[in-house]
Amino acid sequence: MLRRALQLGLGRGLLGRRLGTHRGGSTLGKVEGSGGYRGSWVAPVSSYVTFRTRDPAHDGKTVGRLGEGDQNGKMSEIKKKIQSVLPGGAWNPPYDTSYLPPEHSDVVIVGGGVIGLSVAYWLKRLEKPRGAIRVLVVERDHTYSQASTALSVGGIRQQFSVPENIQLSLFSVEFLRNINEYLAVVDDPPLDIQFNPSGYLLLASEKGAAVMESNVKVQRQEGAKVCLMSPEQLRNKFPWINTEGVALASYGMEYEGWFDPWCLLQGLRRKVQSMGVLFCHGEVTRFVSSSSHTETTSGEEVTLKRIHEVHVKIDRSLEYQPVECALVINAAGAWSGQIAELAGVGKGPPGTLQGTKLPVERRKRYVYLWHCPQGPGLETPFVVDASGAYFRREGLGNNYLGGCSPTEEEEPDPGNLEVDHDFFQDKVWPPLAQRVPAFETLKVRSAWAGYYDYNTFDQNGVVGPHPLVVNMYFATGFSGHGLQQAPAVGRAVAEMVLDGHFQTINLNPFHFSRFYLGEKVQEHNII
Amino acid sequence: MGLGKTKPLHLVMPVWNRGTRGIRGLSRAVALEGSQKKGRSLLQFLADRFYDVQALREYLLQKQVLKVHQKNRPFTYIKERFGPHAAGAYFILKQGGAVKFQGKEWIRSDAHGHFSLDFLKFQAVPVEAVNASGCAINYQGLDSLLALKELRSLWLQRCPHVDDWCLGRLHPLANSLQELSLAGCPRISERGLASLHHLQNLRRLDISDLHAVSNPGLTRILVEEMLPSCQASLLGSNSLPGPGEVSRPGEPHSPNPVTSPDMATTTSRNPALDLSRDSKYPYSNVLLARFPVGHPSAHGPLRHPWPPLAKRPEPPWPPRVPANPSATNAALVKTGLGLCSSFPR
Numbered sequence: 001m002l003r004r005a006l007q008l009g010l011g012r013g014l015l016g017r018r019l020g021t022h023r024g025g026s027t028l029g030k031v032e033g034s035g036g037y038r039g040s041w042v043a044p045v046s047s048y049v050t051f052r053t054r055d056p057a058h059d060g061k062t063v064g065r066l067g068e069g070d071q072n073g074k075m076s077e078i079k080k081k082i083q084s085v086l087p088g089g090a091w092n093p094p095y096d097t098s099y100l101p102p103e104h105s106d107v108v109i110v111g112g113g114v115i116g117l118s119v120a121y122w123l124k125r126l127e128k129p130r131g132a133i134r135v136l137v138v139e140r141d142h143t144y145s146q147a148s149t150a151l152s153v154g155g156i157r158q159q160f161s162v163p164e165n166i167q168l169s170l171f172s173v174e175f176l177r178n179i180n181e182y183l184a185v186v187d188d189p190p191l192d193i194q195f196n197p198s199g200y201l202l203l204a205s206e207k208g209a210a211v212m213e214s215n216v217k218v219q220r221q222e223g224a225k226v227c228l229m230s231p232e233q234l235r236n237k238f239p240w241i242n243t244e245g246v247a248l249a250s251y252g253m254e255y256e257g258w259f260d261p262w263c264l265l266q267g268l269r270r271k272v273q274s275m276g277v278l279f280c281h282g283e284v285t286r287f288v289s290s291s292s293h294t295e296t297t298s299g300e301e302v303t304l305k306r307i308h309e310v311h312v313k314i315d316r317s318l319e320y321q322p323v324e325c326a327l328v329i330n331a332a333g334a335w336s337g338q339i340a341e342l343a344g345v346g347k348g349p350p351g352t353l354q355g356t357k358l359p360v361e362r363r364k365r366y367v368y369l370w371h372c373p374q375g376p377g378l379e380t381p382f383v384v385d386a387s388g389a390y391f392r393r394e395g396l397g398n399n400y401l402g403g404c405s406p407t408e409e410e411e412p413d414p415g416n417l418e419v420d421h422d423f424f425q426d427k428v429w430p431p432l433a434q435r436v437p438a439f440e441t442l443k444v445r446s447a448w449a450g451y452y453d454y455n456t457f458d459q460n461g462v463v464g465p466h467p468l469v470v471n472m473y474f475a476t477g478f479s480g481h482g483l484q485q486a487p488a489v490g491r492a493v494a495e496m497v498l499d500g501h502f503q504t505i506n507l508n509p510f511h512f513s514r515f516y517l518g519e520k521v522q523e524h525n526i527i
Numbered sequence: 528m529g530l531g532k533t534k535p536l537h538l539v540m541p542v543w544n545r546g547t548r549g550i551r552g553l554s555r556a557v558a559l560e561g562s563q564k565k566g567r568s569l570l571q572f573l574a575d576r577f578y579d580v581q582a583l584r585e586y587l588l589q590k591q592v593l594k595v596h597q598k599n600r601p602f603t604y605i606k607e608r609f610g611p612h613a614a615g616a617y618f619i620l621k622q623g624g625a626v627k628f629q630g631k632e633w634i635r636s637d638a639h640g641h642f643s644l645d646f647l648k649f650q651a652v653p654v655e656a657v658n659a660s661g662c663a664i665n666y667q668g669l670d671s672l673l674a675l676k677e678l679r680s681l682w683l684q685r686c687p688h689v690d691d692w693c694l695g696r697l698h699p700l701a702n703s704l705q706e707l708s709l710a711g712c713p714r715i716s717e718r719g720l721a722s723l724h725h726l727q728n729l730r731r732l733d734i735s736d737l738h739a740v741s742n743p744g745l746t747r748i749l750v751e752e753m754l755p756s757c758q759a760s761l762l763g764s765n766s767l768p769g770p771g772e773v774s775r776p777g778e779p780h781s782p783n784p785v786t787s788p789d790m791a792t793t794t795s796r797n798p799a800l801d802l803s804r805d806s807k808y809p810y811s812n813v814l815l816a817r818f819p820v821g822h823p824s825a826h827g828p829l830r831h832p833w834p835p836l837a838k839r840p841e842p843p844w845p846p847r848v849p850a851n852p853s854a855t856n857a858a859l860v861k862t863g864l865g866l867c868s869s870f871p872r
């Protein structure tokens with residue numbers, strides 16, 4: 001309180017500035033500031049950082065400078081102001097503008113889901129010195145009612161086919177294990193991530209056995225604790241499984257299982273907030289950018305774009321605020337395709353880099369929760385059948401949850417999040433009942449649907465800057481494994497932003513240009 | 528990054544920069560001006576120090592964590608020189624626990640933490656029992672234990688840093704481990720216990736006084752179902768030897784006293800072990816952990832006013848349905864909790 005009072009008191013011409021700035025576009029601060037800004041932006045990615053002492057509370061509108069000459073004359077006035085602002089004082093700000101985002105932020109992160117918050121966390125954690133960059137997270141829905149993070153089933157596994165995915169997941173599991181060291185906030189209780197170290201059990205038919213074997217080899221090389229099991233061993237270990245049609249199974253002994261995504265989200269939010277990241281409840285509706293023309297080495301003419309302003313529309317209001325920024329991070333999950341389009345990605349003749357869209361779209365996925373009194377017990381891992389149907393235990397009361405990804409032709413309309421119960425009857429239940437005969441009698445208790453941030457190109461993440469919209473960075477497209485990779489992806493993006501290249505895990509294969517070049521990073525284990 | 532000097536790099540709002548720096552810089556300016564604004568410089572002082580105090584506390588928090596890590600670092604030299612068994616024993620003794628080599632007496636450190644290094648000569652003799660009760664052993668420290676391939680009994684009672692993640696990695700001991708006591712570990716929940724199904728040779732399992740387990744009666748039944756040849760104990764852990772009594776080898780545990788079979792007694796807590804009162808580990812209080820954030824007043828006006836936390840979106844989540852209470856009771860009646868009172872050898 002004292003601190004705020006002081007800021008207010010010392011802000012010269014404070015009231016005037018507030019009135020001037022609070023609605024709409026042009027502001028004093030911006031005019032003063034932007035001269036140096038627009039002209040001088042030539043530096044490589046790592047050098048946009050501005051230095052500032054650490055101060056999360058400043059919102060740009062309340063800061064003033066100490067007057068140069070007329071200070072003594074102002075002192076009594078300032079004192080009065082301080083007095084009136086101190087508790088019990090009569091000062092009322094004419095308008096409350098605290099809900100508006102700041103007018104300037106070094107980095108604007110679009111989307112406050114687990115990926116966006118993780119990027120914010122790592123940016124703040126890796127910045128040097130502390131408080132060097134200002135980070136703003138724009139999230140349009142604080143209830144996260146449609147965000148994939150809150151609607152996921154929280155699984156984490158290393159049983160992928162692409163080494164990068166395995167590494168990301170291994171990093172993340174280490175993060176989750178030490179979550180109370182990474183996300184510790186003084187005076188706040190420790191987080192309980194509710195990790196179930198129960199492992200994933202992937203089943204393969206004869207056709208898939210060879211692929212599974214080679215995948216497990218890669219996984220072991222990367223350090224995952226995965227073992228192969230024959231149908232015989234499978235029967236011994238999990239007598240409730242019908243091994244008909246199963247040729248091989250791979251089972252994660254460690255680091256795999258499921259956890260509470262909501263806890264991770266809240267933990268990140270709490271930590272990031274304490275580190276001085278700003279949040280804004282609003283929707284990104286527009287980018288203001290400039291373009292310039294260059295030639296590539298092969299002589300092609302390309303248009304480079306740079307985003308200067310992000311327009312944030314305030315929730316349930318017509319009001320919007322332009323936020324001047326140096327960098328935009330597209331972490332809008334299932335909606336990141338739209339955000340990319342807003343920035344002009346994919347607007348160009350087809351077949352060129354300019355005309356290459358971000359191939360990330362919403363795909364609706366159902367999750368059903370059922371009760372089965374005779375169902376498998378406490379040892380139940382996260383089982384993924386060769387048919388693609390999966391289930392896991394939920395709590396102790398013989399409840400299970402599971403689902404299945406539809407085929408390309410059966411993709412439901414992603415317009416809303418309504419659940420199709422016939423899908424369970426037709427597509428999920430039959431394979432599961434065949435695999436686990438106990439599931440022949442069960443009762444569906446509830447169900448929900450969520451959106452995969454589905455990469456139609458190769459079902460893998462898109463990480464790093466766009467080659468043409470030079471200051472838009474992607475962290476999206478994880479197609480159903482984004483939650484478990486979020487801690488690592490956040491770090492990768494932060495490294496890219498701060499150092500200009502990846503350091504911990506090399507995610508160069510996940511660069512946007514693969515869509516143009518047609519180089520798929522195909523992940524076989526998509527659930 | 529050292530870019531402070533390069534002017535053009537002040538890309539975003541140089542004015543703003545000066546302004547903020549001013550908050551700290553001001554105190555200097557004021558001091559130069561003289562004493563007339565003493566009150567203000569005091570405020571300034573406090574405001575300045577606020578971050579320092581905060582930084583200091585963050586530092587102390589880190590120190591605490593670091594201390595546990597320090598205690599759990601592996602003794603690679605001993606391992607290379609004297610083999611994994613000696614290294615494991617050394618690690619446990621250093622931590623204040625006790626170890627028993629096959630066919631030898633229990634070894635433990637004295638009140639000052641000293642112990643004789645005679646066991647380094649045992650070399651080929653494997654460790655068969657470890658009592659690490661009350662030790663600061665954590666996930667990392669388990670490395671030393673997992674190398675003990677012939678470990679038959681393991682006591683990890685009241686270990687503050689043993690959690691579900693640790694249980695998830697006990698599977699390398701599956702071939703040898705027969706007895707495991709986890710009584711009173713404040714961070715172990717039913718989620719970790721589920722991963723004990725790897726330990727197929729387990730005969731006895733003490734899972735009493737686990738405050739993070741939400742449903743002890745049902746959990747015990749489910750654990751017994753999962754490990755059919757094992758007896759899981761829920762009763763008070765008084766009867767199992769603590770580190771002090773361990774020096775009586777060979778003596779079987781006195782059977783747990785059979786008390787009234789109702790739930791109240793089975794979950795009654797030994798006050799001496801009740802770690803949940805020590806509010807350092809409020810893990811049982813899941814609610815608190817779930818919605819801990821953001822009472823804005825707690826941190827003064829310096830926090831950005833992020834709107835109050837939304838509850839978990841209702842319809843789809845939580846899918847967690849509480850364990851069916853009637854099923855629990857029925858099952859409890861069926862088994863009769865008295866059954867677990869004596870361990871068959």
Ligand SMILES: Cc1cc2nc3c(=O)[nH]c(=O)nc-3n(C[C@H](O)[C@H](O)[C@H](O)COP(=O)(O)OP(=O)(O)OC[C@H]3O[C@@H](n4cnc5c(N)ncnc54)[C@H](O)[C@@H]3O)c2cc1C
Nearest residue numbers: 111113114115148149152153155284333450481482483484
């Ligand atoms: C049914 C289901 C099960 C899943 N299971 C798993 C699993 O087991 N393991 C796993 O790792 N992953 C799983 N996932 C995937 C995982 O949930 C996602 O990959 C991950 O949550 C993506 O996080 P995100 O932050 O990118 O997206 P989100 O959490 O969706 O966050 C994006 C946010 O951006 C906001 N936003 C969008 N547009 C705008 C805009 N214009 N302005 C402002 N804000 C905007 C949205 O409101 C949203 O909150 C599952 C997903 C589903 C649907």
